[in-house]
Amino acid sequence: MGSSYFVSADRHTGAAWPFTAEQLTASVVRIWPQSSVNEDNDDTLNITVRAGDHHCELSYQADLQVLIFRDQEPLSAPLTVVHTLLRELAPGVPAVWWADFDATLEPLDPTLDLQQFIDDFGA
Template sequence: MGSSFYVSADHEKAGPWAFTGDQVTASVRRHWPDATVSSAFEGFLEIVADVEPGRPAELSFNLRHGVFGFEDRGSPVGPLTVIYTVLNDLAPQVPVAWWIDYDVDLQPLDLAGGLDAFIASFPA
């Protein structure tokens, strides 16, 4: 059974993100016009975007808690690219943290250093 990764605002350093699900949807579709973003279902948006050719990024956004999530299925580059892009659009100054489902030890992600630094700060 695979693990899941989660990304949210770092609540120890900042409050929750102030953007809405509609803003997440608009950001994803602005950058990946062929992406699919589900209507809110049970408090989640399901996102599929072709970030890497032939390897769609699949992730979700929990509307209630303001948390992105994705499964540990190979390279995290696709989902992290979508998350970085949305956060860079909607909350570029808010500190970001990630954790894995079996260990809620928050780890920082470097949003300020650009996409490559953001991905490199995610060692999973």
């Protein structure tokens, strides 16, 4: 616990996410109506989502196109949010993730079903 995870399009392959911060906000509010999205002064969206029985917090740095979430229990909650958003807003865009403690890029495949996506994260 205490680490953070980062998710972005795989820039090494030339990939970029096609969505804007406004589109991300609209999707979050539509999919999880009890959620909230607040913008900081530095183009960072702070996202609070209730995914089922779980509450999770993420942020999105719009200028860098990076989703960030803390290592939290259960990790399946923020991963569910990431999976859902990427499938909706960036289908087919290659993605990667890394942890703040080693910064090793790992592939992330949102085309997997949700449980496989969660199981493969960090495996």
